[in-house]
Amino acid sequence: MPAGVRTLLLRPEAPALIFLVLLAIVLAFTAEGFLDPANLEDNIARVVVLGVIALGVNQVVLSGEIDISVGSMLGLCAFAVGAVGESQGGLILPLLAGIGTGVVAGSVNGALVTLGRIPSIIVTLGMLYALRGMILVITGGRWITNIPSDTRALGLQSVAGVSVPVIILVVLLVVVELISRNSTWGRNVFAVGGNRRAARFAGLSAGRTRFLAFVLVGVLTGIAAAIYVGRAGGVQTNAGQGLELQVVAAVVVGGTSISGGRGSSVAAITGAVLIGVILNGLVLLDVPAEWQSAMLGALILLAISTDALRRRLLREQPS
Amino acid sequence: MSMKRGSVPLRWIAVPVVGLMLFAACGESGVGQAPESAQGGGGESRICMMPKLVGIPYFNASQKGAEEAAEELGVDLTYDGPTEAKAALQVQMIEQFIQQGCQAITVAANDPNALAPAMKKAMDADIRTGAWDADVAPDAREVFVNQATFQAIGYALVDIMAEQTGGKGEFLVVTGSLTAPNQNAWLKEMKERMADKYPDMHVASLEPGEEDLQLGIDVTTDYLRANPDTAGVFGITSVALPGAAEAVEQLGLDGKVAVTGLSTPNDNKQYIDAGVIEKFVLWNPIDLGYLAVHVANAQIEGKMPESGTFEAGRLGKVKMLAPDEVLLGPPVIFTEQNINDYNF
Amino acid sequence: MISAAVPRRLKLSRELVLLAILVALVIALSLMSPVFLTISNFLNTSRFFVEIGLVALGMTLIIITGGIDLSVGAGLGLVSVALGFTFKAGLPLPLALFLGVGVGLAGGYFNSLFITKLDLHPLVVTLGTLALYRGLALGLSRADAVSNFPGWFAYFGQFYLGAVPGQLIVFIVAVAIVWVLLARTRYGRYVYAIGNNEQAAHFSGVPVARVKTALYVGTGLLVALAAIIYTSRVSTARADSGTGLELDVISAVVLGGASIYGGSGTIAGTVLGVVIIATLRNGLTLAAVATTYQVLILGLLLIVAVFLNEFFRKTEE
Numbered sequence: 001m002p003a004g005v006r007t008l009l010l011r012p013e014a015p016a017l018i019f020l021v022l023l024a025i026v027l028a029f030t031a032e033g034f035l036d037p038a039n040l041e042d043n044i045a046r047v048v049v050l051g052v053i054a055l056g057v058n059q060v061v062l063s064g065e066i067d068i069s070v071g072s073m074l075g076l077c078a079f080a081v082g083a084v085g086e087s088q089g090g091l092i093l094p095l096l097a098g099i100g101t102g103v104v105a106g107s108v109n110g111a112l113v114t115l116g117r118i119p120s121i122i123v124t125l126g127m128l129y130a131l132r133g134m135i136l137v138i139t140g141g142r143w144i145t146n147i148p149s150d151t152r153a154l155g156l157q158s159v160a161g162v163s164v165p166v167i168i169l170v171v172l173l174v175v176v177e178l179i180s181r182n183s184t185w186g187r188n189v190f191a192v193g194g195n196r197r198a199a200r201f202a203g204l205s206a207g208r209t210r211f212l213a214f215v216l217v218g219v220l221t222g223i224a225a226a227i228y229v230g231r232a233g234g235v236q237t238n239a240g241q242g243l244e245l246q247v248v249a250a251v252v253v254g255g256t257s258i259s260g261g262r263g264s265s266v267a268a269i270t271g272a273v274l275i276g277v278i279l280n281g282l283v284l285l286d287v288p289a290e291w292q293s294a295m296l297g298a299l300i301l302l303a304i305s306t307d308a309l310r311r312r313l314l315r316e317q318p319s
Numbered sequence: 320m321s322m323k324r325g326s327v328p329l330r331w332i333a334v335p336v337v338g339l340m341l342f343a344a345c346g347e348s349g350v351g352q353a354p355e356s357a358q359g360g361g362g363e364s365r366i367c368m369m370p371k372l373v374g375i376p377y378f379n380a381s382q383k384g385a386e387e388a389a390e391e392l393g394v395d396l397t398y399d400g401p402t403e404a405k406a407a408l409q410v411q412m413i414e415q416f417i418q419q420g421c422q423a424i425t426v427a428a429n430d431p432n433a434l435a436p437a438m439k440k441a442m443d444a445d446i447r448t449g450a451w452d453a454d455v456a457p458d459a460r461e462v463f464v465n466q467a468t469f470q471a472i473g474y475a476l477v478d479i480m481a482e483q484t485g486g487k488g489e490f491l492v493v494t495g496s497l498t499a500p501n502q503n504a505w506l507k508e509m510k511e512r513m514a515d516k517y518p519d520m521h522v523a524s525l526e527p528g529e530e531d532l533q534l535g536i537d538v539t540t541d542y543l544r545a546n547p548d549t550a551g552v553f554g555i556t557s558v559a560l561p562g563a564a565e566a567v568e569q570l571g572l573d574g575k576v577a578v579t580g581l582s583t584p585n586d587n588k589q590y591i592d593a594g595v596i597e598k599f600v601l602w603n604p605i606d607l608g609y610l611a612v613h614v615a616n617a618q619i620e621g622k623m624p625e626s627g628t629f630e631a632g633r634l635g636k637v638k639m640l641a642p643d644e645v646l647l648g649p650p651v652i653f654t655e656q657n658i659n660d661y662n663f
Numbered sequence: 664m665i666s667a668a669v670p671r672r673l674k675l676s677r678e679l680v681l682l683a684i685l686v687a688l689v690i691a692l693s694l695m696s697p698v699f700l701t702i703s704n705f706l707n708t709s710r711f712f713v714e715i716g717l718v719a720l721g722m723t724l725i726i727i728t729g730g731i732d733l734s735v736g737a738g739l740g741l742v743s744v745a746l747g748f749t750f751k752a753g754l755p756l757p758l759a760l761f762l763g764v765g766v767g768l769a770g771g772y773f774n775s776l777f778i779t780k781l782d783l784h785p786l787v788v789t790l791g792t793l794a795l796y797r798g799l800a801l802g803l804s805r806a807d808a809v810s811n812f813p814g815w816f817a818y819f820g821q822f823y824l825g826a827v828p829g830q831l832i833v834f835i836v837a838v839a840i841v842w843v844l845l846a847r848t849r850y851g852r853y854v855y856a857i858g859n860n861e862q863a864a865h866f867s868g869v870p871v872a873r874v875k876t877a878l879y880v881g882t883g884l885l886v887a888l889a890a891i892i893y894t895s896r897v898s899t900a901r902a903d904s905g906t907g908l909e910l911d912v913i914s915a916v917v918l919g920g921a922s923i924y925g926g927s928g929t930i931a932g933t934v935l936g937v938v939i940i941a942t943l944r945n946g947l948t949l950a951a952v953a954t955t956y957q958v959l960i961l962g963l964l965l966i967v968a969v970f971l972n973e974f975f976r977k978t979e980e
Contacts, residue, residue: 294794
């Protein structure tokens with residue numbers, strides 16, 4: 001096998017990328033309107049909320065933990081954005097309110113996992129319920145509508161023909177990837193996730209590293225909430241319900257190992273875009289709505305199976 | 320037994336503190352807020368009423384009406400339901416209503432048949448049974464409080480759309496979940512109306528918005544991109560309509576693609592103002608809740624009429640559609656002129 | 664001898680904590696509602712946790728091996744649709760029931776294929792099959808519901824032996840079987856061995872792939888059983904049955920003390936976890952605490968209980 005191909009295949013996101021390209025080629029020939037620039041941009045725009053959060057959860061997964069509270073967290077942050085936007089207007093204050101709420105929730109997750117030493121799947125499962133309960137209790141079931149258009153800027157506007165959500169996603173991808181590769185914290189995440197005990201012997205603070213990963217999820221969920229509110233124009237009490245499984249699916253389908261230590265930000269976004277393209281393609285191909293979920297499941301299974309194929313090709317040990 | 324002395328206290332502190340933070344965070348709006356039971360004081364009769372789910376404006380509005388009626392009549396009212404619209408959770412709560420000693424149970428069913436065994440059990444326990452908003456199987460309840468017939472709603476929707484599209488074209492319907500019984504019944508009437516009166520109108524596709532605003536926007540956007548000659552979109556749940564309207568507005572298709580459906584006025588006012596939606600349909604959920612409690616009370620007192628009309632407080636006389644069915648009235652059509660008269 | 668005796672005593676103490684939580688809950692709830700602490704209420708409540716409980720038994724074993732199965736709720740929906748719609752299409756109901764069981768087994772086997780043959784992580788695989796099974800259920804039922812079952816079908820979910828609901832008896836039998844399997848057989852030791860160190864287990868001759876396959880298939884069987892009881896209890900087969908079941912089941916199992924990292928967990932703990940959650944939901948509803956608060960309370964309870972559990976685990980070490 002040529003060295004270049006091998007290097008490419010060694011990248012964690014390689015199987016998902018190859019699968020994405022193949023799928024795009026198939027759709028280009030079969031689905032009318034798929035290559036329409038507006039549709040291509042829509043494919044990305046719709047997964048921006050999913051993708052931004054997946055960037056954060058990706059770091060948590062790399063550090064060997066998991067966060068399944070993000071569905072409810074997005075809902076709570078969106079209410080913060082919506083409520084502040086409704087009363088104060090503007091963009092900055094609502095955005096800060098969303099990020100602040102996310103940071104508090106993320107810190108609670110992080111503190112319970114690192115100081116409380118509770119497995120992260122339990123902490124975030126508990127928070128999934130608790131945060132949704134808080135939304136229902138605080139709002140009393142009221143939805144937020146009529147959000148002023150300046151608060152919705154992050155979801156609606158476009159710059160030089162590219163919509164703002166897509167720009168935000170690309171910028172955040174670059175930023176998180178740079179931090180992940182070049183900062184001490186970023187490298188610690190890989191080390192802690194790869195082998196926590198060894199990392200501790202090497203003098204790394206596993207607790208602090210993981211805590212910050214959970215806080216990052218909060219920050220990114222806050223930003224995602226502002227985009228969500230911008231695009232949807234309203235907030236319901238069930239906002240974000242079920243998103244947690246989609247986010248985890250995006251991260252692992254993209255190629256980040258669920259056991260930690262292996263993966264990349266590009267993988268998380270690849271996974272998110274792949275899910276977006278599948279959903280878009282199903283509608284464009286007029287697949288009856290009842291069968292769409294089955295097709296999505298089958299394609300996810302196919303995508304992750306390519307990872308097994310890649311390992312066979314490289315005769316790599318299972319991760 | 321090596322307890323690391325340095326780390327343990329920190330851990331012990333972390334959890335209670337976090338717990339307190341969580342409670343404090345919601346304390347403001349009142350954890351102590353009394354549950355919706357034990358009002359009225361007299362404790363004469365107790366009516367237990369269940370919406371499809373709690374925590375959405377539509378069912379908050381019917382709660383308002385129900386409480387108003389309970390106060391008028393001096394009865395205890397328990398108004399509670401699951402936080403997700405699931406029939407299985409309702410079954411469980413009905414059985415608990417039976418244990419709680421309710422004299423009447425009235426439910427808005429997420430599934431007509433799934434709730435039937437539990438409702439029959441309530442009948443066996445000599446509890447008056449009823450349904451409102453969404454019916455249960457007829458042999459599993461004594462009376463159904465119907466907000467508007469499926470036919471009246473389905474026809475009204477199609478007629479409004481026909482007015483705006485010249486009675487022809489291909490249409491997208493955005494529904495809740497594909498299994499939602501009310502939506503499927505409306506859709507059936509809509510298709511019938513098209514076949515009978517507007518042979519050039521066709522439902523080209525049905526997409527589920529799963530009661531998720533963003534998903535509703537996305538499926539509508541996708542569909543309109545793939546099918547640009549679509550004449551109009553029906554959004555037939557309270558979430559699907561604002562979602563469809565938002566998508567049409569974002570695509571800049573307002574005026575080209577007509578939008579109508581079923582939803583609550585507060586959530587669609589902005590689209591009426593912007594001219595994306597010209598008219599849409601619903602009934603008054605406050606009145607519906609109000610009527611349901613009046614009916615349940617009449618059942619307990621044994622004063623339910625079999626035909627003619629039923630006297631329901633401020634609503635006056637409402638029609639008995641059948642010996643076991645009360646009709647709230649014709650649907651309300653919301654337009655720019657009247658939308659500000661409603662607040663729910 | 665000492666090393667063998669100590670863990671047993673400590674394991675007991677962990678379950679004692681759960682028992683104490685349950686007792687405290689029962690006392691608090693019976694003060695809040697007079698009808699809570701009655702035999703009829705308890706027996707009645709049991710009808711609602713059996714489906715979660717049955718699936719939780721299989722999930723406990725899977726979690727002990729370090730795996731997880733997110734597809735159980737979707738699997739329940741698929742079995743329900745398979746038996747309901749083949750019955751509607753004209754298949755005699757007894758055959759439709761067998762077909763449903765077959766679908767449950769096949770669903771579990773399909774999961775295990777990806778996990779054992781392709782070496783993929785169970786979380787990832789079952790996330791995919793969650794969408795797949797739910798989608799198949801939706802597609803096969805065309806999002807419709809079936810409900811005109813013959814009268815005798817009610818037997819599975821609505822039968823009472825005296826005052827005891829039939830499914831409670833099924834659950835008790837299932838608990839006994841799985842308990843014996845886990846605590847008293849070689850197979851049970853394999854399950855713990857895989858969870859403690861899969862590679863070591865493999866090298867010491869444990870048939871890892873076979874054990875795992877059996878676990879996922881066995882859980883498929885329990886899912887099918889739960890689906891039959893559920894379908895009979897609500898006398899309706901529809902595709903969205905069992906939505907969110909996976910989270911309820913996992914909550915109960917981890918509340919019962921099984922470690923999500925694998926290697927530890929007991930059937931007694933899981934049963935306590937199932938009963939605690941069911942008791943809490945039932946008691947709070949009877950005490951007229953609005954459901955919106957129940958969601959919040961459930962989340963906090965889960966975190967606090969597992970914290971206490973982990974605390975005891977750590978101090979034991």
